[in-house]
Amino acid sequence: xxxxxxxxxxxxxxxxxxxxxFGGRYVKExxxxxxxxxxxxxxxxxxxxxxxxxxxSNERQEIPLSLSDGHYIRIVTEKDKIWVEESSCPDEVCVxxxxxxxxxxxxxxxxxxxxILIEGTxxxxxxxxxx
Amino acid sequence: MQRRKRSPKPSLIILLFVALLAGCTPLxxxxxxxxxxxxxSESEFLMGTVVKLTIFDEAEEAExxxxxxxxxxxxxxxxxxxxxxxxxxxxxxxxxxxxxxxxKLSPETFxxxxxxxxxxxxxxxxxxxxxxxxxxxxxxxxxxxxxxxKTEIENTLSLVNYQNLLLDKEKMSARLAVPGMIVDLxxxxxxxxxxxxxxxxxxxxxKHAIVNLGGNILVLNERPDGTPWRIGLQDPFTARGxxxxxxxxxxxxxxTSGTYERYxxxxxxxxxxxxxxxxxxxxxxxxxxxxxxxxxxxxxDGLSTATFLLGxxxxxxxxxxxxxxxxIFITSDKKVYVTSGISKEKFEITKEEYQxxxxxxxx
Numbered sequence: 001x002x003x004x005x006x007x008x009x010x011x012x013x014x015x016x017x018x019x020x021x022f023g024g025r026y027v028k029e030x031x032x033x034x035x036x037x038x039x040x041x042x043x044x045x046x047x048x049x050x051x052x053x054x055x056x057s058n059e060r061q062e063i064p065l066s067l068s069d070g071h072y073i074r075i076v077t078e079k080d081k082i083w084v085e086e087s088s089c090p091d092e093v094c095v096x097x098x099x100x101x102x103x104x105x106x107x108x109x110x111x112x113x114x115x116i117l118i119e120g121t122x123x124x125x126x127x128x129x130x131x
Numbered sequence: 132m133q134r135r136k137r138s139p140k141p142s143l144i145i146l147l148f149v150a151l152l153a154g155c156t157p158l159x160x161x162x163x164x165x166x167x168x169x170x171x172s173e174s175e176f177l178m179g180t181v182v183k184l185t186i187f188d189e190a191e192e193a194e195x196x197x198x199x200x201x202x203x204x205x206x207x208x209x210x211x212x213x214x215x216x217x218x219x220x221x222x223x224x225x226x227x228x229x230x231x232x233x234x235k236l237s238p239e240t241f242x243x244x245x246x247x248x249x250x251x252x253x254x255x256x257x258x259x260x261x262x263x264x265x266x267x268x269x270x271x272x273x274x275x276x277x278x279x280x281k282t283e284i285e286n287t288l289s290l291v292n293y294q295n296l297l298l299d300k301e302k303m304s305a306r307l308a309v310p311g312m313i314v315d316l317x318x319x320x321x322x323x324x325x326x327x328x329x330x331x332x333x334x335x336x337x338k339h340a341i342v343n344l345g346g347n348i349l350v351l352n353e354r355p356d357g358t359p360w361r362i363g364l365q366d367p368f369t370a371r372g373x374x375x376x377x378x379x380x381x382x383x384x385x386x387t388s389g390t391y392e393r394y395x396x397x398x399x400x401x402x403x404x405x406x407x408x409x410x411x412x413x414x415x416x417x418x419x420x421x422x423x424x425x426x427x428x429x430x431x432d433g434l435s436t437a438t439f440l441l442g443x444x445x446x447x448x449x450x451x452x453x454x455x456x457x458x459i460f461i462t463s464d465k466k467v468y469v470t471s472g473i474s475k476e477k478f479e480i481t482k483e484e485y486q487x488x489x490x491x492x493x494x
Contacts, residue, residue: 046175090274090395097370105372111274113176125481127354128185129363129374130385130422131346131392 038103038120040082042075045113054080054101054118065114073112082116084109173197178208178321179272180345184328187339187355200331204324204344210240211320213263213313222314226263230310233299241303243316243323243429244296250319250433251293254449258437259408263313264290271404271413276395278402284411291408322386322432325349329428342428346392349384349428366482367391367419367461376467376480378459384428388435389420389461405439416442422459423450424473430456443468461485 038054042063050063060078062085067073073094074086081101084094087109094109103120171193172185184200186193209219213226221240228234236244247260264287270276279287295308307314321344328342329349341360342349350360359381363374367389378385390403390413407414421439423431434456438446443460450458450470459478460468467487469478480487 043174090276091272091393093371097372100372108181108371110176110180115174115181117174126361126363126374126377127350128183128341128343128348128360129346129365129372130348130378130387131365131371131389 038080038101038118040077040116040118043115043117052077052082054082056080067112067114071112073109073114075116082118083107084116087112173201175201177201177204178212178324178344179214179317180321181343182324182328182345183341183343184332185341185343186332186337187341188337190335190337192335196332196335196337199335200328203327203331207239207320207324207327210237211243211316213315213317222316225305225307226313229307229312231306233297233302233304233306235302235304238303239323241298241300241305243320244305244314245298245300246323246429246433247314247316247319248293248296248298250437254437254441256293256408257440257445258318258433259291259293260316260319261291261293261296261307261312261314262318262406262408263315264311265406265408265411266315266317267313269402269404269406269413271395271402272393276402278397279411288408288411318436319429319433321345321347322384322427322429325384325428325432344428347384347386347428347432348380350380350382353381364422364459364461364478365389365391365420368465375461375482375485376459376478378422378424378478379476380424383424383426384431385422385424386428386431386435387420387422388439391419405436407440414440417462417464418443418446418460419463420461421446424457424459426455434458 040052040054042049054077056079058077058079060076063075065073065075071088073084073088076083076085081099083099084097084107087094089109089111094107097107100107100118102124103118104124106115106117108115170185170187171190172183174181174183182201182204184197190196211222212220213222221236225234250258251260268279268283268287290309290311295312296314297306297308299305325342325344325347326349329351332340332351338352339355340351346365348362353359359379362378362380362385364376364378365371365387366373366375388405390405393404394401403413405414406412418439421435423435423438425431425434438450438458441449443462446458446460447468447470450456457470457472459473465485467480467485469487
């Protein structure tokens, strides 16, 4: 069986239609997805202290911060994860939070007024969390 | 002959596919693209916690709006705090005048105080808005947290009694009858601040937003795509940010009181921040957390503490007796109890080890 000219045209149209719908979304997701561009933002008392792109190729990086009144917090990032290794706060909620790597996740140290949050395209199942 | 018969087939099939695709495309666009909204978010340290505001509408003046909301929250904090150097706190003034005369308050401070007294009354003092002296004694959440001596606790308990908080609505003033009494709005003021923040956002025309005051959630309407917001419920056993279930909310507030929120350890024992005004010690019952869903956040905030202190059985009855109020209880053996108004669609458990016990039934 042979395809007629009309059939060929329809096939071409079909391919274009497919590409522009599914293909387009796939390409878009590739570029926009959280895995591609994640940034950790460290904020101290409302001010941005540092922004760190989180990539799988990142080597271990230690960020020791001396805060007011002898307080301190030591943040570590390796590959695409970031966490608080050590903190002078009494309850260590920040340390216990563990490693985070997904956009929308955050670590908060209230006594040290430090927030670490990951920005990027949101790809989680929830919009926020009740604590 | 055979060729002729077959030749229309491919084009027919292809045409069918194209027709199908054409039909599918708008649908895929509707569900796909609307979820790719780009929310704008801003956080600040206020009221002793992190306040996070997220707007999902296209708002050109989002920055100005965030600032306005944060300023409003700061204003509420200034009026109602008891941890202050701020001389402006009306509640500090009320506490300083304990045992003396009435103190004039602003309408909003009076409103929050009145709500606090109301929840103290309807929980028969299991929750007490005059818990301040005990809170100061334990100091949980600060560097100076410690287990007080027995006598210290006994002496302090006599100062805790909401009935000695007298309110005069006409004169918009309040009085603490006994010297040394301390009102503490810590269990309710964040709820009020969330409601006021929502008001500011609504007045600015915002339709889809999340107000998060240290884990107290208030949502404006539904998601931009029309589906309910999905809010995770903190797993009491694991790290902050890890959830055990998802609650769907629409124009509601969800506030959780849990033992894991603030605590300190001493001699291998954990002391959490929800103090029982009758014993003077952190409340020890089967519960690890109580989450309340109401329209206004001030109610969810006050009720979450009150219900926690009432315990599972009485707390369940208490909430079932209140209109438009629902609750989710998590016990230390990982059982989950919900009030009768919480459907399977409203709340789903996402971690297998948690077991849902039939709605509204307590053994």
